[in-house]
Amino acid sequence: MSDRVTVNASITPKGSLETLSQREVQQLRATGSGATYKLFRQCALAILNTGSDSDNAKTILEAYPDFDVRIHQQDRGIRLEVLNAPADAFVDNEMIASTREMIFSALRDIIYTQSELEHKRVDFETPEGITDYVFHLLRNAGTLRSGREPRMAVCWGGHSINKEEYKYTKTVGHELGLRGLDICTGCGPGAMKGPMKGSTISHAKQRIRDGRYLGLTEPGIIAAEAPNPIVNELVILPDIEKRLEAFVRVGHGIIIFPGGAGTAEELLYVLGILMHPENRELPFPLILSGPASAEPYFQQLHEFIGATLGFEAQQRYRIIIDDPAMVAREMKLGIDEVTRYRQQRNDAYYFNWLLKIDHSFQQPFEPTHANMAALEIHHGLPVHELAANLRRAFSGIVAGNVKDQGIRLIEREGPYEIQGDPNIMQPLDELLQAFVQQHRMKLPGTGDYVPCYRLVS
Incomplete structure (x- = not known):
């Protein structure tokens, strides 16, 4: 168990990605079994850990073994529940605004990338195809x-x-x-x-x-x-x-x-x-x-x-x-x-x-x-x-x-x-x-x- 100070919180998106499909939510269920979930968990923990005094990714990921992020689909959109998150990402139990925005940016990019790959819309065989893929990733991010x-x-x-x-x-x-x-x-x-x-x-x-x-x-x-x-x-x-x-x-x-x-x-x-x-x-x-x-x-x-x-x-x-x-x-x-x-x-x-x-x-x-x-x-x-x-x-x-x-x-x-x-x-x-x-x-x-x-x- 980690002895670091942690916080539990519930957050909703602001400005982007208010909704997800049922399939996308299923991919992100906090069962730990899916690659999409593991990737998002890793990125979310990194964002919450801004200001860390370590540049060793292995050490950082191991410092919060109990960290979890769960996604909930609601009638009015989605909600993320973060458990055992680094306390420095919060002020008076409220997540810092820039941190919240970046977590949902990570969710947006991971979901879009997964969707593009699943639907085989990417041509990796030509330079033009890869450039087009980069263009679409950046356009989707605004x-x-x-x-x-x-x-x-x-x-x-x-x-x-x-x-x-x-x-x-x-x-x-x-x-x-x-x-x-x-x-x-x-x-x-x-x-x-x-x-x-x-x-x-x-x-x-x-x-x-x-x-x-x-x-x-x-x-x-x-x-x-x-x-x-x-x-x-x-x-x-x-x-x-x-x-x-x-x-x-x-x-x-x-x-x-x-x-x-x-x-x-x-x-x-x-x-x-x-x-x-x-x-x-x-x-x-x-x-x-x-x-x-x-x-x-x-x-x-x-x-x-x-x-x-x-x-x-x-x-x-x-x-x-x-x-x-x-x-x-x-x-x-x-x-x-x-x-x-x-x-x-x-x-x-x-x-x-x-x-x-x-x-x-x-x-x-x-x-x-x-x-x-x-x-x-x-x-x-x-x-x-x-x-x-x-x-x-x-x-x-x-x-x-x-x-x-x-x-x-x-x-x-x-x-x-x-x-x-x-x-x-x-x-x-x-x-x-x-x-x-x-x-x-x-x-x-x-x-x-x-x-x-x-x-x-």
Whole structure:
């Protein structure tokens, strides 16, 4: 039994998903036998656990073994009964409004995803089919707003960053908000929370009452990176590949702050896409930025990109150190260019249809020991394919670090083995060692980092 303080409560939806079909309710019955129920329980607990001092999904899920969520169909709609929920999600026995909204967002996305799969309405065999699926998931969530000019700045970065780096992300967010830009992040703590927090103040200064703080997550990572309370639009995509595609489809530019393996995965993903021959003329502002103390981090990341993907890949981004106002100005100018480009080609403002995403970037990668060992990491591959495989390698490291299933797999079978060309493995090893030394692989104060990987040349 857990000795943590818990609360029982009954909640009803507000603003969305007031009704469910009898079949949908049956799938979500709290018997614990169905995959849909287990998935929703996991996401709901993660949302209720916002502010946790752990980034270990296994630890978080095990901390509340008696947590349960039950769904009741009523004449006037649905009601959720939560049992043994984390007490921090409540004030005077009332669930915090943002938490309640996000729980029903999770329910909406899980139900829709299940319905699409059951009715076989998804074409997973073609890149166009998967993109269409991502579009429908975002449209169902109300994320796509026609008639709204481009202003969505995506901010990526680590959940495990120091106070100086966090303050910097907040200052950049403030500068972005002063220029009327909205914020989209992975919705968690650290570099995902800072830009949102900073922009709330500047949006208030500019009397922007419809500011958007969009959080995109997926079931495997949500427990380790619970949504921060500033998020006013939460979307749970089915897997990391759909989540990454959603970022580059709805975002009009990307800022990357200091981070660890997950941030490197994101950088490799976007560079791999931008390096595709069909995307080389497409404007997409990409800025790497942090405080002065983070300059060595970005220099090492820059050198790693040069050693693996080459000089051309390095030209697709700009590094700006210790200048939040310049970051915001450059992002605004870049988004203005995106706006003109889409006007000229009659492309939608709210979804980047023109961006070519190769099928290799869309296929879900399951980080098993066999799959990690089989990754081809050598310079004989086209550069965008090498980026795709390096992205998968980092995705596996993230799974082994913080995801429940990955952690259990490492405990059972030992570290992953990643092999490739020596002239790639060496800079990869140096980069990962730097992440460990800088405490970027897990939250500070949660014990020494034990690598979940082994590199082989």
